[in-house]
Amino acid sequence: MTGIFSDGDAALTFFFPPSSFGHRRDVTDRIGKWRDPKKIVPPVDADFLLRAAKSGMIFISTQRITVQKFAAGHRYLSYVSHTSDEQERMLRRMQRDGYEGYVASELAKAKAANTFMINSYPDFTQYENGQLAADSKLTRGLVRPDLRSLGQREVIKQDDSPKALDWCPLQASGGRIRWVGCNPRPKLLVPFKHAGRARIRLDIWHPQGDALTRLKLSVNGQPVVTSISKVRQEGNLWNALATFETALQRDDPTILELHLNRLQRPTGQRTGIGMADIEVTPLGWRSAVAKGTQFIAKFLSTR
DSSP states (O other): OOOOOOOTTGGGTBOOOGGGOOOOTTHHHHHOOOOOGGGOSSOHHHHHHHHHHHTTOOOOOOSSOOOOOOOGGGSTTTTTSOOOHHHHHHHHHHHSTTHHHHHHHHHHHHHHTTOSSOOBOOOGGGSOTTHHHHHHHHHHTSSOOOOEEOOSOEEEOOOOOOOTTTBOOGGGTTSSOEEBOSOSSOEEEEOEEOSSEEEEEEEEEESSGGGGSOOOEEETTEEEOOEEOOOEEETTEEEEEEEEEEEOOSSSOEEEEEOOOTTTSOOSSSOOOEEEEEEEEEOSHHHHHHHHHHHHHHHHHTO
8 A cells, every 4th residue: 555645755755656646737748748668767657756756746645545556567467358357346345335444454454564655666777768668568468478389298487577466586486486476366377379178287385285285266267177186295395286177278378367265375474375387288189180290200200
């Protein structure tokens, strides 16, 4: 939560979403409009806010939470498919009795968890013009990895590409496991196309074995049933394999969305679920034909 402050210089340090503040129309005449994201370092909204603050304009807080923003840049692959389920759930909550009390309790939780007024600006000098804008496109799914045909078993290794608040940076894990962030419905991208069905196997980890006994997820918005292997301990972590079969997209990446329960989400004292290798194997007659063709070619090459 952000935007509740008493210090008049708060806008020089903290970012406020443009949905949450208003200004006089002549402000753009005095400091200029939003600028080309390729020619500046900060995001366009942060750049506008900083230019206003640095020009000496005064910011005053209403001391109230007035906006619920579903920030696309904070949610991995948010632009791959345009849905409104999150907004619909929040709207239903807002229409129920007791919403003001809910907001007040969330504000108290944010202060207790040290997630209140922490959206401070990074050191923009370490970035080049347009770099953050390019990362934002990758995060939101506007720029995607090359889509490849799935002809055989493939393994997707975890990397350190931008994944917003869905997944923590890889270097924080100290290995091949990427740990979940604060999004309770983190997404994963499968960069393969296939005309038939495929088997997907997720290598999942957690500090508590009970957290891996089941895994709820959806594929391209449709729920699937997963089979969980026997949970085993390795050092101070627990590991299991979650397997399911599904149809892949024919001309677009397939998007997996995990629906994490409370035990699988991170807390202040415990990390959440971790993801290592993702194995994707084609199923059906097309896969058999491909394997048969490879065998014949290999046989003829030895003649």
